[in-house]
Amino acid sequence: MTIAMGGPGVDGLGDVVRVLGEWQHDAGPVQVHPGDVGWFWRFGAERAAAATRTWSRAGEVLAVGLLDGADLLRLAFAPEAWQDEELAQQVVEDVAAPERGVLPEGKVYIEAPMGALVRDLLFRKGWASGEAWTPLRRDLGAPVPDPGVRVEVIGPEQAHEWAAVLRASFDGSTFTGERWHAMAAGAPYAGARCLVARDEQGEAVAVVTVWSAGEGKLGLIEPMGVHRAHRGHGYGRAITVAAARALQEAGSSSVVVCCPSSNAGAVATYRSAGLEQLPERLDLYRDAP
Incomplete structure (x- = not known):
């Protein structure tokens, strides 16, 4: 089965919110939360849908990306998909190609959970460490x-x-x-x-x-x-x-x-x-x- 990237559309945003909620665990790292999508919703449902990407296999959503601004992609992964090599490779390919509509050309940023394989692959592709963030719980x-x-x-x-x-x-x-x-x-x-x-x-x-x-x-x-x-x-x-x-x-x-x-x-x-x-x-x- 191959990984497919898509946009959920307005009608599919509810499903994105649902899976993000299922992925929230105290034992896991802090990652994109349903509330992050909710806060972005202040710009309206259409813009929230346009800013959202999903990566799926056989109809199951394994990763969600939120374009929080023109040059920043925030990523979340299903707990079982942290080290999924096929998924991580596809995400890296999609974010590296401006024509795929994820990130534009020029200087861009990705926020990905610590421990996710996609971080290692991005480093190998020449990405560098950027701004430091402090989670508190x-x-x-x-x-x-x-x-x-x-x-x-x-x-x-x-x-x-x-x-x-x-x-x-x-x-x-x-x-x-x-x-x-x-x-x-x-x-x-x-x-x-x-x-x-x-x-x-x-x-x-x-x-x-x-x-x-x-x-x-x-x-x-x-x-x-x-x-x-x-x-x-x-x-x-x-x-x-x-x-x-x-x-x-x-x-x-x-x-x-x-x-x-x-x-x-x-x-x-x-x-x-x-x-x-x-x-x-x-x-x-x-x-x-």
């Missing part, structure tokens, strides 16, 4: 403390308020209430929650989205932000603790997040909220010819 088998601030689950009527805090948390963010509605309309959002933390005056100061992959699976934080005017008061720690509680209530086994290692403040915030820092992982890049 908290087991949810034990009680999670109260966050110590007022936290609410937001619905459509608070979408613009939530979006405004997120924009004030990230330089250059263009997130809007309309994008929140697009995200909330996506299949992954069925297991997600958006939270907002408020100060003593009731002003929204921090936001987070949590994504469940199902009962007994690890859940994801993506994104988390603290309004730039309210930093330094512990709101990042508080909203992260609230995120862990929300995922615990949803039946998640653990909560994970991944951020650039260069963002020392974010790493420190997550650690202060009880997440354990895991070994760094490096993305891969290929320079322009």
Whole structure:
């Protein structure tokens, strides 16, 4: 049986979300989560479908790629396919050929799980180590403390308020209430929650989205932000603790997040909220010819 690459189309995105959820295991490395697709869904279902690739054998999806921007491909693999040589070879061939529509010409990046054979093959093809990322994880088998601030689950009527805090948390963010509605309309959002933390005056100061992959699976934080005017008061720690509680209530086994290692403040915030820092992982890049 040969490996076939394809795009799921809008109608097939639900199946992609389902298999990504099945691949989430506490014992495995952090890789693309249903919530990553859900967060991308803020651009609409059509763009989410256009950004997704699958590699299948005999109709079974063994790998999923998410084009998170024009030059970055994020990969996930079925647990039994980490060392599948035929699959890894086909992925490498497809990403190396711009005419196949996976990655363009020029400098491009791939995020692949540590331990996957595809990383070794890419190194042999001349790809190099790139940016360092830090995964962090908290087991949810034990009680999670109260966050110590007022936290609410937001619905459509608070979408613009939530979006405004997120924009004030990230330089250059263009997130809007309309994008929140697009995200909330996506299949992954069925297991997600958006939270907002408020100060003593009731002003929204921090936001987070949590994504469940199902009962007994690890859940994801993506994104988390603290309004730039309210930093330094512990709101990042508080909203992260609230995120862990929300995922615990949803039946998640653990909560994970991944951020650039260069963002020392974010790493420190997550650690202060009880997440354990895991070994760094490096993305891969290929320079322009």
